Amino acid sequence: MQKNFHDKTMQYDVLLERFKTILKQNSLKYTLQREAILRTLYDSDEHLTPEALHRLVQQNYPNLRIGIATVYRTLSLLEESGIVTSLSFGAQGKKYELGAKEHHDHMICTECGTITEFLDEEIEKRQEKIAKEFGFLMKDHSMQIYGICHSCQTTQKKG
Amino acid sequence: MQKNFHDKTMQYDVLLERFKTILKQNSLKYTLQREAILRTLYDSDEHLTPEALHRLVQQNYPNLRIGIATVYRTLSLLEESGIVTSLSFGAQGKKYELGAKEHHDHMICTECGTITEFLDEEIEKRQEKIAKEFGFLMKDHSMQIYGICHSCQTTQKKG
DNA sequence: GTCGCTGCAAAGTCTTTGCAGAGAG
DNA sequence: CTCTCTGCAAAGACTTTGCAGCGAC
Numbered sequence: 001m002q003k004n005f006h007d008k009t010m011q012y013d014v015l016l017e018r019f020k021t022i023l024k025q026n027s028l029k030y031t032l033q034r035e036a037i038l039r040t041l042y043d044s045d046e047h048l049t050p051e052a053l054h055r056l057v058q059q060n061y062p063n064l065r066i067g068i069a070t071v072y073r074t075l076s077l078l079e080e081s082g083i084v085t086s087l088s089f090g091a092q093g094k095k096y097e098l099g100a101k102e103h104h105d106h107m108i109c110t111e112c113g114t115i116t117e118f119l120d121e122e123i124e125k126r127q128e129k130i131a132k133e134f135g136f137l138m139k140d141h142s143m144q145i146y147g148i149c150h151s152c153q154t155t156q157k158k159g
Numbered sequence: 160m161q162k163n164f165h166d167k168t169m170q171y172d173v174l175l176e177r178f179k180t181i182l183k184q185n186s187l188k189y190t191l192q193r194e195a196i197l198r199t200l201y202d203s204d205e206h207l208t209p210e211a212l213h214r215l216v217q218q219n220y221p222n223l224r225i226g227i228a229t230v231y232r233t234l235s236l237l238e239e240s241g242i243v244t245s246l247s248f249g250a251q252g253k254k255y256e257l258g259a260k261e262h263h264d265h266m267i268c269t270e271c272g273t274i275t276e277f278l279d280e281e282i283e284k285r286q287e288k289i290a291k292e293f294g295f296l297m298k299d300h301s302m303q304i305y306g307i308c309h310s311c312q313t314t315q316k317k318g
Numbered sequence: 319g320t321c322g323c324t325g326c327a328a329a330g331t332c333t334t335t336g337c338a339g340a341g342a343g
Numbered sequence: 344c345t346c347t348c349t350g351c352a353a354a355g356a357c358t359t360t361g362c363a364g365c366g367a368c
Binding site: 186187188190192193224225226227228229232 | 321322323324326
């Protein structure tokens with residue numbers, strides 16, 4: 001049942017077009033900064049904090065001056081547009097990931113912070129069923145499993 | 160299958176004893192502030208922000224000077240002790256709830272912010288199964304369903 | 319008495335906002 | 344050209360920390 005969620009379910013061009021369309025629809029402008037951020041997010045298979053994303057963009061586009069504020073602004077925009085999804089786990093600060101991948105849930109290692117993705121059809125179905133039972137109009141859902149990943153269990157036998 | 164999660168599964172005295180024991184075990188002190196915070200959290204059936212909790216404690220214990228810092232410190236302590244659980248949804252800031260209730264998941268209305276609790280055995284079982292499959296040592300988990308609650312659907316037929 | 323706790327205010331994070339110049343349409 | 348964006352720095356929101364006096368044990 002394990003699937004590789006890192007396979008992009010959408011080509012970058014398609015994603016970019018979608019973004020451009022949304023921008024146009026809202027009389028917003030397509031700028032180099034916005035593309036750089038989207039592209040970097042696309043190329044990274046990780047769950048990035050705004051700060052990490054900012055650093056990456058600066059590395060990848062050394063000629064483009066980009067401020068952290070723009071990263072925040074763009075992430076909000078992308079999130080509203082449904083292009084990226086934000087995750088807010090215990091710690092302070094959110095992490096963002098491209099929402100263009102298939103829906104999935106997260107397993108978070110409390111030792112090393114690694115996030116593993118998974119999908120379980122059974123759970124997906126039950127969620128819908130539950131929402132229905134409560135007369136709740138489900139728009140979205142998320143699930144997290146916290147614990148210690150395989151790697152950390154074997155590596156650090158401390159305690 | 161709906162259960163009333165607001166029925167306390169633990170008497171306040173029992174909870175308080177548990178708290179006192181934990182304090183003793185860690186050479187920490189049982190203070191009026193700590194009890195006031197625990198009691199207020201117990202009496203409230205809501206998911207409280209530290210600020211809201213602070214306000215409530217001040218109302219309930221007008222003679223007790225209590226600073227917001229103490230609320231934060233006590234909440235951390237209670238969370239570490241497994242007595243309260245923190246929830247961090249999209250918005251900034253966390254909310255806390257007594258963890259002495261049965262485990263449950265949350266359904267969050269994005270219109271009115273109301274949080275409804277639910278429990279589904281099937282999902283609980285699947286989660287354990289998945290963690291096992293990944294060789295992940297599950298310590299905790301949480302699930303949220305976001306959408307529009309029944310009440311908001313009928314009330315505001317806007318859009 | 320000792321050592322942890324508390325309120326207060328100051329300091330830290332992370333995020334948002336105001337502004338004037340830059341740039342897309 | 345117009346109107347949105349952007350970087351910067353300042354401001355905000357939320358949380359943590361340092362400190363001197365207070366209080367539990």
